[in-house]
Amino acid sequence: MRKLRYLLLAALLVVGSFSTLFAVEQTLINFDEYEAKLLNDGVFPKDRTTLSKEDQAKLDKGEYTKTTPKTGEAVVLDERLIPVQNIAAPDMYIDRWIVELNSSAKNIKGKLYSMTKKVTTKGLVGGKARTVLGARVHFPDWPFASWARITPPFEFPTYKQDGSGQFANLNNGLVRNTGQIYQIAIEVNGRNYNNALILRLKNEYDLDEEYFMGYLYFEGWRRLIWKNPHYIANVDLREIMRLPLYPKSIPYKKLDSFIIYRHGDQWGGDFVVYIANVSIAFDLAILEEESDIDDEAVWNIISDRSKEKAEKEKKLNAEILDLRRRELSKMHASVHKEDGKAGDTTTTTDTTKPQQ
Secondary structure (H helix, E strand, O other): OOHHHHHHHHHHEEEEEEHHOOOEEEEEEOOHHHHHHHHHOOOOOOOOOOHHHHHHHHHHHHOOOEOOOOOOEEEEEOOOOOOOOOHHHHHHOOHHEEEEEOOOOOHHHHHOOOOEEEEEEOOOOOOOOOOEEEEEEOOOOOOOOOOEEEEOOOOOOEEEEOOOOOOEEEEEOOEEEEEEEEEEEEEEEEOOOOHHHHHHEOOOOOOOOEEEEOOOOOOEEEEEEEEEOOOOOHHHOOOOOOOOOOOOOOOOEEEEEEEEEOOOOOOEHHHHEEEEEHHHHHHOOOOOOOOOHHHHHOOOOHHHHHHHHHHHHHHHHHHHHHHHHHHHOOHHHHHHHHHHHOOOOOOOOOOOOOOO
């Protein structure tokens, strides 16, 4: 009996010491697959002029109106008379990502020379050539702290716009069912600048979470890892409680931005960095087991909430798109000659990213 008791105690110790093996590790974003997923996942249309099924239905019902301005191209207006424009996949491409400087560092040179680019590596690391996010930041030269925020041109949609309540951009900007985080890893290429890298995420409450990944004081590729200092591996020592389930939505983490922080005593001027991917290891928030009653099929609470949130995000983006379209229309035609479309104010290639 005593021997059996010792065996049970040993088994419990083994389970407690190895509980970190049960943390799920998923890709938050991989820029080598990022643009292909944007095109193939069906979250974003391939062009901005294509109406979604919901928008087409509202147009058929008369909730939306169609008008033809002097340009001769038909425009669909919503109930607020704002042009209906859906963010297309090309609007979210790597070249469209934005570098925002803090207010004191946001001078003309900083705006002109801070940008992102789609970069293809030579394949010396990783066994093959791959696509990464490249960012150039032009910091001021004066001895004051400053920071830059590398962010997508529009916030990643949380839910699909079809009202199904399904998450959008899974493993391409968002991970679902995230409980306690065990660790976060970023594969980044540095150039011996002692600037800090911070990852900013957004959770299911629309609150920002920042994770200090470390300094970029190295050359070449490194994997910077943040480990949760409050993660308790032994399940016997955890505070275990029952959490309410339906209609609580499933927790998630969504990529908001990468932040580069420069201390005042560090080099100013141009700075470049390359980011390949981000992965997160975490415990599951809930166990998704099959239930005898499908709550969502009966009540549609989560679907209604997700539809409301998706509609809110869509209206906000429509306002931004309309403002950028109008600003582009006011600019001199020579600005568009680089794309061979001088005077064309309806192209999607120029209106998705603010002119730096």
